[in-house]
Amino acid sequence: MPKPELLETFPNPYVGRDYEIVMTCPEFTSLCPVGGIESDAAELAALGGGAPDFGTITISYVPNRRCIELKSLKLYLWSFRNDGIFYERAVNTILDDLIRVIKPSTMKVIGDFNVRGGIKSTVTARAGRSKRR
Amino acid sequence: MPKPELLETFPNPYVGRDYEIVMTCPEFTSLCPVGGIESDAAELAALGGGAPDFGTITISYVPNRRCIELKSLKLYLWSFRNDGIFYERAVNTILDDLIRVIKPSTMKVIGDFNVRGGIKSTVTARAGRSKRR
Amino acid sequence: MPKPELLETFPNPYVGRDYEIVMTCPEFTSLCPVGGIESDAAELAALGGGAPDFGTITISYVPNRRCIELKSLKLYLWSFRNDGIFYERAVNTILDDLIRVIKPSTMKVIGDFNVRGGIKSTVTARAGRSKRR
Amino acid sequence: MPKPELLETFPNPYVGRDYEIVMTCPEFTSLCPVGGIESDAAELAALGGGAPDFGTITISYVPNRRCIELKSLKLYLWSFRNDGIFYERAVNTILDDLIRVIKPSTMKVIGDFNVRGGIKSTVTARAGRSKRR
Amino acid sequence: MPKPELLETFPNPYVGRDYEIVMTCPEFTSLCPVGGIESDAAELAALGGGAPDFGTITISYVPNRRCIELKSLKLYLWSFRNDGIFYERAVNTILDDLIRVIKPSTMKVIGDFNVRGGIKSTVTARAGRSKRR
Amino acid sequence: MPKPELLETFPNPYVGRDYEIVMTCPEFTSLCPVGGIESDAAELAALGGGAPDFGTITISYVPNRRCIELKSLKLYLWSFRNDGIFYERAVNTILDDLIRVIKPSTMKVIGDFNVRGGIKSTVTARAGRSKRR
Amino acid sequence: MPKPELLETFPNPYVGRDYEIVMTCPEFTSLCPVGGIESDAAELAALGGGAPDFGTITISYVPNRRCIELKSLKLYLWSFRNDGIFYERAVNTILDDLIRVIKPSTMKVIGDFNVRGGIKSTVTARAGRSKRR
Amino acid sequence: MPKPELLETFPNPYVGRDYEIVMTCPEFTSLCPVGGIESDAAELAALGGGAPDFGTITISYVPNRRCIELKSLKLYLWSFRNDGIFYERAVNTILDDLIRVIKPSTMKVIGDFNVRGGIKSTVTARAGRSKRR
Amino acid sequence: MPKPELLETFPNPYVGRDYEIVMTCPEFTSLCPVGGIESDAAELAALGGGAPDFGTITISYVPNRRCIELKSLKLYLWSFRNDGIFYERAVNTILDDLIRVIKPSTMKVIGDFNVRGGIKSTVTARAGRSKRR
Amino acid sequence: MPKPELLETFPNPYVGRDYEIVMTCPEFTSLCPVGGIESDAAELAALGGGAPDFGTITISYVPNRRCIELKSLKLYLWSFRNDGIFYERAVNTILDDLIRVIKPSTMKVIGDFNVRGGIKSTVTARAGRSKRR
Numbered sequence A, B, C, D, E, F, G, H, I, J: 001m002p003k004p005e006l007l008e009t010f011p012n013p014y015v016g017r018d019y020e021i022v023m024t025c026p027e028f029t030s031l032c033p034v035g036g037i038e039s040d041a042a043e044l045a046a047l048g049g050g051a052p053d054f055g056t057i058t059i060s061y062v063p064n065r066r067c068i069e070l071k072s073l074k075l076y077l078w079s080f081r082n083d084g085i086f087y088e089r090a091v092n093t094i095l096d097d098l099i100r101v102i103k104p105s106t107m108k109v110i111g112d113f114n115v116r117g118g119i120k121s122t123v124t125a126r127a128g129r130s131k132r133r
Helices: A041-047 A070-078 A087-102 B041-047 B070-078 B087-102 C041-047 C070-078 C087-102 D041-047 D070-078 D087-102 E041-047 E070-078 E087-102 F041-047 F070-078 F087-102 G041-047 G070-078 G087-102 H041-047 H070-078 H087-102 I041-047 I070-078 I087-102 J041-047 J070-078 J087-102
Strands: A009-011 A019-031 A052-062 A066-068 A106-116 A119-127 B009-011 B019-031 B052-062 B066-068 B106-116 B119-127 C009-011 C019-031 C052-062 C066-068 C106-116 C119-127 D009-011 D019-031 D052-062 D066-068 D106-116 D119-127 E009-011 E019-031 E052-062 E066-068 E106-116 E119-127 F009-011 F019-031 F052-062 F066-068 F106-116 F119-127 G009-011 G019-031 G052-062 G066-068 G106-116 G119-127 H009-011 H019-031 H052-062 H066-068 H106-116 H119-127 I009-011 I019-031 I052-062 I066-068 I106-116 I119-127 J009-011 J019-031 J052-062 J066-068 J106-116 J119-127
Touching (some): A019 A066, A019 E052, A052 A087, A052 E019, A066 A070, A066 A087, A070 F119, A087 A106, A087 A119, A087 B019, A119 B070, B019 B066, B019 B070, B019 D052, B066 B070, B066 B087, B087 B119, B119 C070, C019 C066, C019 H052, C052 H019, C066 C087, C087 C106, C087 C119, C119 G070, D019 D070, D019 H087, D052 D087, D066 D070, D066 D087, D070 H119, D087 D106, D119 E070, E052 E087, E066 E070, E066 E087, E087 E106, E087 E119, E087 I019, E119 I070, F019 F066, F019 F070, F019 G087, F052 F087, F052 I019, F066 F070, F087 F106, F087 F119, G019 G066, G019 G070, G066 G070, G087 G106, G087 G119, H019 H066, H019 H070, H019 J087, H052 H087, H066 H070, H066 H087, H087 H119, I019 I066, I066 I087, I087 I106, I087 J019, I119 J070, J019 J066, J019 J070, J052 J087, J066 J070, J066 J087, J087 J106, J087 J119
Antiparallel strands (some): A019 F119, A052 A106, A119 B019, B009 B066, B019 B052, B119 C019, C009 C066, C019 C052, C052 C106, C119 G019, D009 D066, D019 D052, D106 D119, D119 E019, E009 E066, E019 E052, E106 E119, F009 F066, F019 G119, F052 F106, F106 F119, G009 G066, G052 G106, H009 H066, H019 H052, H052 H106, I019 I052, I106 I119, J009 J066, J019 J052, J052 J106, J106 J119
C-alpha cells in the first residue's frame, strides 16, 4: 500500500513568487494487480503475486505555502514497490496524495510506463490551472 | 479484417478529472491493398497478397466513462496484420473503432509509417476538442 | 523540368473529418541554375550543367476532396533531378503544383537543403490556414 | 513456411577481391510458435495462431562466385511473416538458406529482436572465417 | 532469495554451430542489504528493509547442449526483487546459476547499475573462453 | 556565501530593441545545508560540511538599460561553491541578485540539478512578463 | 570590420506569399575586443589582438521585395573574422545590416556562441512581427 | 558514365610518414540500371531511365607518392549522377579508379546506401594492407 | 588535500574469478593550482584561491583480495573539492591511492575534464595488465 | 604562420608510468591557401586572402620527460588562424612541432575538418608506437 504518511513538507521560501519545481523519478516500480498484459496465472503462482511494472514519474508544481521534501518523496514512491496498482490509479493517487499535503497552486503528475505487450503507456493528470505559461 | 469486437473496456477510475492516456504501439503491421509504392504484380503473386507495411500507432485520449483495456488493444492492433488497408483508412478506422467503444472526451490517433519509395508518411486524425492544453 | 502531370490523386476516404497527412522525402536532388555557392565556371563546363543540390522535402496537408497518391509524388519529386532551380522556387513550385491537383484545406511545404559554403538553408511555404491546432 | 526458393543470385562482379556486403532489414516479423513470453492461450485463440515477433535481420558476407539479389531477399524475408518460428531457429535458418544459394567465403546473420517480457534478445550466427579484419 | 529453480531450458536446435545469444533485461531491481550508499537507518525503518537498486542485466552466451528459456529467465530475474544483495554478488550469482543449468561454451553477465551517490557501477563476470571473436 | 558584489554590468548597446540573452552554466556546484537526500551525519563529519550538489544554471533575460558582464557572472556563480543552500533558494537568490543589478525587462532562471536519491529536480523562477513570444 | 557592402540581393520570386527562409552558418568566428572571459593581457600580446570567439549564426526571415543572395551572405559573415566585437553587438549588427538591404516583413537573428569560462551564451534579436505562426 | 579523367592529384607533402586521409561524401547519387528493388517498368518509362539511388561514399587511404585533390574528387563523384550502376560495381569502380591515379599504400571504399524495399545495403572494398593499426 | 584515509574496502566475494568492476563519477571537481587556462590573478584574488575544474572520473579494475567500498569512494572523491591539483596529478594520485588499499590485478583511471580555453582534456593511467580482453 | 615558439612544456609528474593524455580543440580555423574547393578568385579578391577552413584537432600522446602546457597549446593553435595551409600539412606540422618540444613516447594528431563541397575530410598522423593498448 502506498504510504502518504511518509510525505514531509517544508515552508515555501519564496511565497508570493510563481515558480515551478519539477521532480523526475525514473526508478518507479509497482506490481500489476492481476498479472497484467504479459503474464499468465502460472507465472503469478511462481512469484506469489502480480507481475512488476516499471516507469518514470514526473511531478511538476507551482508551490503555494509549502514544498515537498525530496527525501520523503523518495520514500513515498518506494512504498508502491510491492503494491498491486493500475497505471491510471497510480498516477491519480500520487496527484491526490501530494495535493493533500502541500495544496499547490497547480500540479501535474506524469507516469511514463515501460513497454508491455509491445505497447508503451503514459498517463498525465493535472490539478489547478497555470496563471501564465 | 480488423476485429473491433476484440476491444475491451473498463470503468474510468477517476471520472470527473480530466487526465490524458497515451498508448504507443511501435509494432503495427498491415498489408498494402494493391502492392503499394514498392511492389509489382510479380512480387505479389509470389507472396499471395499485398506487400507488408510497418509503422507506429500512437493513441492519446481523455477518458469519459470508460478506458481501453491494454491487452485487448494489443489483440485489436494485431488483427490488422494480414489486412490490406491504406494508411489513411487504417488511422481513421482505429479512431472510429475506439471512439465507438469508449466515447472519450477527446481522442487523437497518429500513424507514423516506415519509408516506402524513399518517402515517409504520417497520418493524424482527431475527434473532440481539448478543453484546455 | 518538374513534371506536375505525373501527380495522381485519389478520393479522400474521410471527407468531413479534419485530419493531417505528412509526407517526408529525404532524397530530393536538383541542380543549381548557375553553379551556386560552391562552384565556378570550370567545374560546370566539366559537368555540362549546374552543381547538384540535395535536401529533404516535407509536405503536410489537411485533405479536402482528394489526396495525393504516394507513388506519383515520388515520380514527381524525381522529375526535379536534372532541373536547374533555386531553393525558393523549388519549394514554392511544389506547393503550387500540389495545391492545383488536390485543393487541400491547408498545405505546408518545407525544403531543408544541405550545407553549401558552410551555410544550411531551409525554405517554408504555406497556403490556407489551420482551423485549429 | 520460409521460402528459400524465392532467393535469386547474380554473379559476383569482382571475383578475386575480398569485399564485404551488409544488408540490414529492420522490418522482419514472424509468429511465435507457442504464443511466447507475452501471450496466453486465450489470446492465441482470438488470433487463430501465435503472437507476432518483430526484429531487425542483418546479413553480412564476403561473396565468392555469386551475390544475393536484393529484391529476392526482401521477398524471402517476407515469407517468414506468418510462420511460427523461434529466434534461434530463424537466424540459423536464414544463414543456412543463404549459404546454400551463394556459398560465400564468410557470412554472419544477426537477429535483433524487440523486447518481450521486458527482455531483449539478439542471436548471432556465423559461417566461415574472415581472412583478415 | 533468487530462485534458480525457476530457470527452464530447451535443447540447442543447432548443436555444433558456434552462435551467440544475448539477452538484455533493463528492468532488474533488488534491495541493498544494508541500506547502501544513499540511505540511512531511519529510512530503512520506514520501509521495513533495504533501499531499492535498479539496473540492466545483460547475459550473452554461446550455447552448448541447451539454451535458456526466455520466460523462465524473466521469472528468475524477478525473484531478486525483494532480495538484499550487493552488485558484485548479484552478477556472479546469475552467472553461476545460469552456468549450472545450461553449461554453455562461454558466458558473460554484465550488471549495469543506476547512479547511487553520484557514482554509476558496472560489474562484468565471464566464464569459459571464446574460441574466436 | 554567494557574493552578489562580484556582479558587474555594462550598458545595453541596443536600448530600445527587445532582444534576448541566454547564458548557460553547466558547472554550478554548491553544498547541501543539512547533508541532503544522500548523506548521513557520519559522512558530513568526515567532510566537515554538507554534501555537494551539482547542476546547470540557465539565465535568460531581455535587457533594459544594462547587461550582465560574463566574466563577473562566472565569478558570482563560483561563489556558491562552498555555500550550503537548498535548490529553491539558490535559484530564487540568483534571480533576485541579477534583477537588482540590471533591472531587466524580463528574466528567467532555471536550475537543473543532478539526480539525488534517484530523483532529478528542476526549479524555474521568473520575473517580469514577455511582451511577445 | 564587417563589410555590409558585400551583401547582394535578388528579387523575391514569390512576392505576395508569406514564406520563410532560414539560413544557418555554424562557422562564424570573430575576435573578442578586450580579450574576453578567458584571456589575459599576456596572451593578447602574444597574438597581437583579441581572443577568438566561435559560434553559429541563424538568420530567419519572411521576404518582402528582395531576398539575400547566399554566396554574398557567406562573404559578409567571413568579414567578421578579424573584427573585435561583443556578442550582443555582432548579432544586432547582422540584423541591422540585413534589414537595410532587403527590408523583410520579419527577421530574426540568433547568435549561439561556444562555451567561454564554462558559460555558453546565446543572443536573439528580432525585427517586425509574424502575421501568423 | 563515371569520368575517372576528372581526378587530379598532388604530391604527398609528407612522403615517408604513414598517415591516413578519410574523405566522406554523403551526397552520392546514381541510377539503378534496371529500375531496382522499388520500381516497375511503368515508372521507368515515365522517367526515361532507372530509379535514383542515394548513399554515402567514404574513402580512406594511406598515401604513397600522391594524394587525391578534393575538388576533383567532388567532380568525379558527381559524374555518377546519371549513370546506371549496381552498388557492388560502384564501390569497386571507385576503388579501382582511385588506386590507378594515386597508387596508395592502402585504400578502403565504403558505400552506405539508403533503404530500398525496407533493406539497407553497405558495400566495403579494400586494397593493400595496413602495416599497423 | 585528497584524503586516502577515507577509502574503505571489503573482501572480494568471488576470489579466483576474473571479473571487472567499473565505477563512474561524473561529479568530480577540484581547483586549478595556479588559476589555469581561463583565469587571471584578479579573478583568483576575488575567489581566494584557484579556479574550479570539473570532470568525470572512471575507475575500472579486476579485484584481487579486496574491493573498494562505494560510499567511501564517494567521500574520497569529494575530498578533492577544494584542493589545487593539475589533471595529470589528480588521475595518477587516484590510481596510486586505490592501488595501495586494494592491490587489484589490474586498474585503469580515466579523468575526462571539461572544456577550458576551448580545449578538452582526458588523462588515462593504468596499472597491471589484463590477462585477457 | 604557425608559431611553435609559443609552445611551453612542464616536467612529466609521473615519469616511468605509461599514461595517455588527449587534448581536443574543436575551434581550429585556418585559411585555404588557394581558395579551396568552394571559392573562386572573385571571392578571394573580396576577402583579400584564402577562404576559411574549420575543424577539430585532437592530440593524444604518452608523455616521456615533459608534457605540453595547455594554455600555450591554445595560443599555438590560434596562430594558424590567418595562415594559408592545406589539411595534410596542418596536421603533420602540428605533429612535428609538438614532437620537437616534448619528445613523447607516442603521439597521434587527428584533424577532422568541416564539410567542403559536400565532402568531409579527416587526416590522422602518428609517431612512435604504443607498447600496449
